[in-house]
Amino acid sequence: MKLHRRRLRLDGRDYTVVTLRPGTPSRFSTNFYHGTWHVLSDWGGARLLGRLLWGLAYQRVPGTVVLIDRPHLDTNPFDAEPADPIALVPALLTPFTHKAARDLRQRLPLRGAPDGTVRWHTHGLDTAVAAQRSQRDRPRGSWQAPWIRPRGFTERVDRIGGLVTLTATPDLLEEHAVDVSTLGDSAFHGMDYTELNWPNGEVQVFRDYRERVSAAAVARREILSEAEPAAEPAAEPAAERNAGAKAGTQAGAKALAKPESKARAKTGARAGTRAEANLEAEAGAGADANPRGPSRLDPYALNRLIWDRGTEVRRRRLPAQTSRPRTNA
Known part of the structure; x- marks a missing residue:
């Protein structure tokens, strides 16, 4: 998978901002509901987002940030409000401050030719996805590895400087990549979701996303x-x-x-x-004069x-x- 690369100076540091190419067909949106930031898309968008997360887990260049911005953003499928750009940040590799996020947001949309093209490698993702799907078919009560609660910082989902930002360690980026890549396997009424740093974040997909x-x-x-x-x-x-x-x-x-x-x-x-009686009287008197609505x-x-x-x-x-x-x- 090929992506565009730009070198930007943000908050006094050099950053490598990786973006989708204009011809990429996938579309995304965001919204904030019941205290949770949602990244919204369809089945195809989930597969692409999974590959972005998996490749980011193996990045070695400090200052790398993956940015999803226009023309790959839609108004959200609920009330058609504008979506915020989405930033994916490797926690142990890139310090992404509020000032850096604001500087990046002020430069959007990024125009002009990119500084180069990168090949985004996702070796091992298909194997990990197949392994997770096979776990669903195992006999009931069979042994599985115990879950161990991680210690220290692992991930954060928040709106920083006008960007909906997911910052996570490599292990969590891999885990989320697999979960996002399997969205749609267990869809209910054409919808599926997976949590990110719950209750702060969630990826939600709809089969009829574009129609919505x-x-x-x-x-x-x-x-x-x-x-x-x-x-x-x-x-x-x-x-x-x-x-x-x-x-x-x-x-x-x-x-x-x-x-x-x-x-x-x-x-x-x-x-x-x-006061309410007076307002109701005024509303009744003006109803005929303004039939179009409130x-x-x-x-x-x-x-x-x-x-x-x-x-x-x-x-x-x-x-x-x-x-x-x-x-x-």
């Missing part, structure tokens, strides 16, 4: 076209939105726990009731609407089923 990406983009356009132009919220990183929601919930709980807040709550409840959409409500509409879009695209005429026996 397309449907989500159509759904987002439809939902926003039904609302006023000001309905689309300002772009905000997924991690910050989740952190803000959690902080708001905790702050509200602490406020309710204070004794003096109970008296304020009674007064506020009466005022809130009057003037403001909460980001979480918007994402949920897009998710549901995307399901409808995929349903509409299904071929019509013709009923067979019944015949009397």
Whole structure:
């Protein structure tokens, strides 16, 4: 497998940034959901990601980083929000600081001719994948090597400097490479996943990944076209939105726990009731004047609407089923 290589100076250090070639057909996306960073793709993308992880485990050049960026990134297949670039980092070989990640993100997308081409060797991966698949067929209760908890740093999945980053030791890179390469073997309803540094990371694949990406983009356009132009919220990183929601919930709980807040709550409840009645009256009066939809959409409500509409879009695209005429026996 051939990849492109670029030499970049990031945070005062020299880095070798390895990227996919423009003609590579695999596509990826990312999103942050239930406190976990997800790398999303299909069966083919999982096989390619497995080879990238396996080859990275055997790299010997300090400062090597594998980067997945446009044109190999899609908007995510749930609510069509932009994906973050993905960085794969060998933990014992490359120090990848927040400053280095920010410097790299500011240079994206990387343009111009690469500094060279590298042959990405993945010898032994196919054998390891076959061995793992054979383990599933062994008799129940047969002996297996005990799992020993590793000590010290092993891996980390996080969003660093605008990049969704997987940093892992060579042993973990190999293990993840095998797990990712077998995604789809045990798919349930066209979906499969494997954990990375759980609960911080996960690789999730869909059989109809590209169809989901397309449907989500159509759904987002439809939902926003039904609302006023000001309905689309300002772009905000997924991690910050989740952190803000959690902080708001905790702050509200602490406020309710204070004794003096109970008296304020009674007064506020009466005022809130009057305010809600006024808002409902205004909404009713303006319903006929603005039949297109709400003037403001909460980001979480918007994402949920897009998710549901995307399901409808995929349903509409299904071929019509013709009923067979019944015949009397």
